[in-house]
Amino acid sequence: MITLRQLLKEGEKRLQEKGIENSTMEARYLLEYICGFNWAQYLLQADTEADPQEERRFREAVERRCTHYPLQYILGTAGFMGLEFMVNEAVLIPRMDTEVLVETVLEKANISGGRLLDMCTGSGCIAVSLMAHGDYSQGIGVDISEDALDVARMNGIFNMRHWKKDGRQKEDLTWVHSNLFENVEGEFDVIVSNPPYIPAQVIETLMPEVRDYEPRLALEGADEGLEFYKKITEEAVNRLKPEGWLFYEIGCEQGEAVSQILKDHGFRDIHTVRDLAGLDRVVYGRR
Structure with missing residues (x-):
């Protein structure tokens, strides 16, 4: 006994x-x-x-x-922005660092009736949280991984009581399988992204919970981690409405480089936001 x-x-x-x-x-x-x-x-x-x-x-x-198999994968859930999200090996585990991204979007660009795009949505935690806490009329989450989108769809349904408000319908939060903007239609007031941004050589130095179990597709970015910032920014110029906003989560050493990418594509009001540890975590700008 x-x-x-x-x-x-x-x-x-x-x-x-x-x-x-x-x-x-x-x-x-x-x-x-x-x-x-x-x-x-x-x-x-x-x-x-x-x-x-x-x-x-x-x-x-x-x-x-x-x-060192991640605790959240064993439990099947992770908390984020006061909500609960289902997670498995198809998606990154939501982290407090990413809450800084969501909080920044809500502070700077909570556009009533606006159209929101979450590029590289993964678990859908960013899109769902912004719809739950914000005043947008429509949210779209995009990912190249169908397995990740399956998780995002479940999270959209699981949290529907939080985001389906103010006259929204279940069709106002949707998920699109796409290689970046390939299958995405229309223009947006806000584009937000936590893209793969870790250089391959750095991934090998990460804690085993991340290195060995979280999806490398969602972690690794070529060109010193800047590949997706360049691709997304180039297309975002044509997908944002006038005065539209672009927000990124970044690695702590990428603030200057990502800010320059936005500047090179004509964005203005470019700022960097630090996380609770005092490290650069978010870069955003306006079209």
């Missing part, structure tokens, strides 16, 4: 042995997920005997995490 408390402690120790940061919290998240209860419910039954099936599944989940 093993109690839930003993099982949790065993998981914490195992994760710590394998160098998993925040092993205490991660073991707790895994136990809550496997047993289907919250922390308050755990405290009420911590000294009761663990269900044998849940015990087995918890140990399996802990061992999987010990390989």
Whole structure:
């Protein structure tokens, strides 16, 4: 017999042995997920005997995490901008750094009735969050990966109660399979993108959770990570309405280069925004 408390402690120790940061919290998240209860419910039954099936599944989940397989992929969800998003190996895991991008768009270009495009949408967390927290009339998420778009579609449905408001219909958030703008129609008030921007040689230095498990298609950018900024900006000039806005998430050393790309294509009011760590994280400009 093993109690839930003993099982949790065993998981914490195992994760710590394998160098998993925040092993205490991660073991707790895994136990809550496997047993289907919250922390308050755990405290009420911590000294009761663990269900044998849940015990087995918890140990399996802990061992999987010990390989540095991302916690969010095990749980199947990740939090972002106060919402919950489904995730799997087809998409990047939403991160707090990207919340800076969404917050900047909402601060600078929350255009009532505007048309929004999220290029390289991945899980759809940016498009869904902007529709949920913003006043746009229509949002479109675009990705080259059909597997990623399957996840984005699920997230659009899963979060529909948050973004389907103010007279919007379910058709006002759509997803397009496209190589950048190839299958995209019309003009937009706002284009936002968190494109692949990590140079190949840098990817090999990343933590194993990212390097070994997150989709390389969504991480790697050629030309020192600037490939997609150049391609998207070149086409965005023709896809933005007059006075339209272009927003990018960037790598912390790319602020000057991406700002210059926008300048070279005639954008104005170009600014760089830093994240909570004081690192350059967003570049934006206006047509």
